[in-house]
Amino acid sequence: xxxxxxxxxxxxxxxxxxxxxxxxxxxxxxxxxxNLYREDVKAILPQAVxxxxxxxxxxxxxxxxxxxxxxxxxxxVHVKWDANTAIxxxxxMLVLAYRLMNTSLHCPAVMEEFVETTMQICEGQQxxxxxxxxxxxxxEEYIEMIRLKTSVLLAAAxxxxxxxxxxxxxxxxxxYRIGTCMGLAFQLQDDFLDVYGDVxxxxxxxxxxxxxxxxxxxxxQAQKKASPEQxxxxxxxxxxxxxxxxxxxxxxxxIYDVLHVGKDCQTLIDSYYAEGLSLLSGLSVPADRLATLRxxxxxxxxxxx
Amino acid sequence: xxxxxxxxxxxxxxxxxxxxxxxxxxxxxxxxxxNLYREDVKAILPQAVxxxxxxxxxxxxxxxxxxxxxxxxxxxVHVKWDANTAIxxxxxMLVLAYRLMNTSLHCPAVMEEFVETTMQICEGQQxxxxxxxxxxxxxEEYIEMIRLKTSVLLAAAxxxxxxxxxxxxxxxxxxYRIGTCMGLAFQLQDDFLDVYGDVxxxxxxxxxxxxxxxxxxxxxQAQKKASPEQxxxxxxxxxxxxxxxxxxxxxxxxIYDVLHVGKDCQTLIDSYYAEGLSLLSGLSVPADRLATLRxxxxxxxxxxx
Numbered sequence: 001x002x003x004x005x006x007x008x009x010x011x012x013x014x015x016x017x018x019x020x021x022x023x024x025x026x027x028x029x030x031x032x033x034x035n036l037y038r039e040d041v042k043a044i045l046p047q048a049v050x051x052x053x054x055x056x057x058x059x060x061x062x063x064x065x066x067x068x069x070x071x072x073x074x075x076x077v078h079v080k081w082d083a084n085t086a087i088x089x090x091x092x093m094l095v096l097a098y099r100l101m102n103t104s105l106h107c108p109a110v111m112e113e114f115v116e117t118t119m120q121i122c123e124g125q126q127x128x129x130x131x132x133x134x135x136x137x138x139x140e141e142y143i144e145m146i147r148l149k150t151s152v153l154l155a156a157a158x159x160x161x162x163x164x165x166x167x168x169x170x171x172x173x174x175x176y177r178i179g180t181c182m183g184l185a186f187q188l189q190d191d192f193l194d195v196y197g198d199v200x201x202x203x204x205x206x207x208x209x210x211x212x213x214x215x216x217x218x219x220x221q222a223q224k225k226a227s228p229e230q231x232x233x234x235x236x237x238x239x240x241x242x243x244x245x246x247x248x249x250x251x252x253x254x255i256y257d258v259l260h261v262g263k264d265c266q267t268l269i270d271s272y273y274a275e276g277l278s279l280l281s282g283l284s285v286p287a288d289r290l291a292t293l294r295x296x297x298x299x300x301x302x303x304x305x
Numbered sequence: 306x307x308x309x310x311x312x313x314x315x316x317x318x319x320x321x322x323x324x325x326x327x328x329x330x331x332x333x334x335x336x337x338x339x340n341l342y343r344e345d346v347k348a349i350l351p352q353a354v355x356x357x358x359x360x361x362x363x364x365x366x367x368x369x370x371x372x373x374x375x376x377x378x379x380x381x382v383h384v385k386w387d388a389n390t391a392i393x394x395x396x397x398m399l400v401l402a403y404r405l406m407n408t409s410l411h412c413p414a415v416m417e418e419f420v421e422t423t424m425q426i427c428e429g430q431q432x433x434x435x436x437x438x439x440x441x442x443x444x445e446e447y448i449e450m451i452r453l454k455t456s457v458l459l460a461a462a463x464x465x466x467x468x469x470x471x472x473x474x475x476x477x478x479x480x481y482r483i484g485t486c487m488g489l490a491f492q493l494q495d496d497f498l499d500v501y502g503d504v505x506x507x508x509x510x511x512x513x514x515x516x517x518x519x520x521x522x523x524x525x526q527a528q529k530k531a532s533p534e535q536x537x538x539x540x541x542x543x544x545x546x547x548x549x550x551x552x553x554x555x556x557x558x559x560i561y562d563v564l565h566v567g568k569d570c571q572t573l574i575d576s577y578y579a580e581g582l583s584l585l586s587g588l589s590v591p592a593d594r595l596a597t598l599r600x601x602x603x604x605x606x607x608x609x610x
Contacts, residue, residue: 007428009431010428061392061393061396064392065389065392083370084370084434087366088366088370088427088430088431088434090396091396091399091427092427094396095399095420095423095424095427098403098416098420098423099417099421099424102413102416102417102420108407108411108413111403111416112404112407115400115403115404116404118400119397119401122315122393122396122397123311123312123315126312126393127312129314129389129393130312130314
C-alpha cells in the first residue's frame with residue numbers, strides 16, 4: 001500500500017482510520033456500477049479504495065472541526081494523536097485519494113468528475129457549518145446542503161464506476177441521479193430515525209439531533225408548519241441549557257406528531273426512493289444484471305435501523 | 306475563477322490568502338520551463354495557478370499547525386476567521402489545485418507527477434514536525450527533510466512545465482534535478498541568513514531560528530563539530546526559558562564562528578548551486594533561450610536578502 005512507507009507518524013493515523021471499518025458503501029456502489037457493464041471489477045480497485053480514502057478524509061477533518069471524540073466506537077485521530085496530526089494526515093488522505101483515483105487511469109473525465117465532486121463536498125460542509133448559526137434555513141436550502149455534503153459522493157461512485165466501464169452516457173447520467181436520490185433518501189431517513197427510530201436497531205441514541213438543536217428536515221419542516229405557539233415552544237426549548245433530555249425530546253416529538261412532520265419526511269423519502277428505483281429499471285442493462293445493485297440500495301435505504 | 310461561486314464563507318479566505326502576494330516562484334518556474342520549448346505559455350496558466358494554489362494550501366495549514374499569527378504582514382486565516390475555516394478552506398485549496406492541474410489536461414503522467422509531489426511534501430512536513438522533538442537529527446536527514454518539504458515542489462514546477470511542453474525526457478529529468486538543487490541551496494541560504502543575514506535586506510529578524518531552537522543545518526552541523534564543552538553550552542541555552550534574546554543569539558553565533566559552520570553552509574550551497582547551473586547549461590536548448598531561466602534562479606538563489 002502507498003502508506004506503508006515512512007514516515008510512520010504520517011501513515012499510522014491513516015491506516016488507523018481506514019481500519020475502523022464502516023459499511024464501505026461508496027466503493028461497493030462504484031464496483032457494482034462497473035459490474036453492470038464489465039466483469040473485471042479488480043481493474044478499478046484503486047479508484048474504489050480512493051473513494052473510500054477520500055470519504056474517510058472528510059470524516060477525519062469533520063470530526064476535528066466538530067470536536068468529536070469518538071468515531072465507530074474508537075477515539076478520533078485528534079484525540080488518539082493530536083490536532084496537527086489530524087490536519088496533516090487528513091491532507092495526506094486527500095492526496096492519496098487523488099493518487100488512487102489517477103492510478104492507471106487514461107480518462108481525464110473521471111478525474112474531472114472526482115475533482116468537481118470533492119469541491120462540492122467542501123461546499124456542502126461549509127453550508128452545514130453556516131446553517132448552525134442561521135434560523136431561517138429553508139427546506140430547499142437544507143436539501144441542497146445534504147445533496148452536496150452526502151449525495152454527490154454516492155452519485156459520483158455510481159457515475160465513475162459506469163464511466164470506467166465505458167457505459168453509455170445516458171446510463172452514466174441516470175446512475176448519477178440514482179445516487180443523488182438514494183443519498184437524499186438515506187440522509188432524510190437518518191433525520192427521521194433520530195426521532196422515530198428504534199434505539200436497539202438504530203446505531204445512535206434517539207433524539208441526538210433534537211438535543212443539539214440540529215436543523216434537520218424534521219425541525220425545519222416543523223418550524224415551517226408550526227403555529228406561533230408551537231414555534232414559540234420550540235424556540236424556548238432551543239434556548240434552554242438546563243433541562244431533562246428526555247423532556248426536551250418528548251416536547252419536540254409531540255410537536256412533530258401533531259404537525260405530521262414524520263409523515264412529510266417519509267413521503268419525501270419515498271418520492272426520492274421511487275425516482276431512484278424507476279431510473280434504475282431504465283438502465284440499458286438486462287434485468288437480471290440489475291438485481292444485485294437494486295437489492296443493495298434497498299438494503300441500506302429501507303433499513304429501519 | 307472557480308472560487309467566485311457560493312458559499313462565500315468557503316471561498317473568501319481562499320481569495321484572501323491568494324491575494325496576499327508572494328514571489329510566485331513556482332508558477333514562474335513552470336512557465337519558464339515550458340517557455341524553453343514552446344511560446345504559447347498561456348496554455349498552461351491553469352497548471353501554473355494550480356501550483357501556486359497548492360503552495361498556499363500548505364502555507365495555510367502549516368500556519369495553523371504552527372499557530373502562526375501573521376503571514377506576509379497580514380493576519381493568518383485562523384486568526385482572521387477561525388481554525389475550522391482554515392481547515393476547510395485549506396482542504397478546498399488542495400482540491401482546487403488538483404482541479405486546475407487537471408484542466409484541459411490529456412497527460413495523466415503530469416497528474417501522477419503532481420500527486421507524488423504533494424504526497425512527498427506531506428511527508429516532509431511530518432519529518433519537520435518529528436525533528437522538533439528529536440535531538441539526534443543528522444545533516445543527511447535534515448537535507449532529505451528540506452528536499453521533501455521545499456525542493457520537490459520547485460523541481461516539479463520545472464519538470465511539469467517541461468512535460469507539458471513535450472520536452473525530451475533527458476531535459477525533463479535534468480530540470481527536476483535543477484529544481485531540487487536550487488531548492489536545497491535556497492533553504493540552506495535561508496538557514497545561513499538567519500544567523501549572518503543583514504536584517505535590513507533579510508525579510509525576517511535575525512536569530513529567529515536560534516531563539517526557537519530550530520534544528521537548521523547551522524545548528525545540526527555545529528552540534529556535530531562541537532567539543533563537549535561547546536555542545537554543553539548549546540544544550541544549556543536550548544534548555545533555558547529566561548534569557549536575553551540578544552545574548553542567546555550572540556552565544557550561538559560565537560560557537561558557529563569558531564566552528565566555521567557558516568563556511569560549511571556556504572560550501573554546501575555553492576555545490577548545489579554549481580550542480581544546478583551546470584545541469585542548466587546541459588539542456589538541449591539554444592543558449593540564448595536559457596538566459597531568462599538562468600537569470601531568474603540566480604536572482605533568488607544568490608540573493609543576499
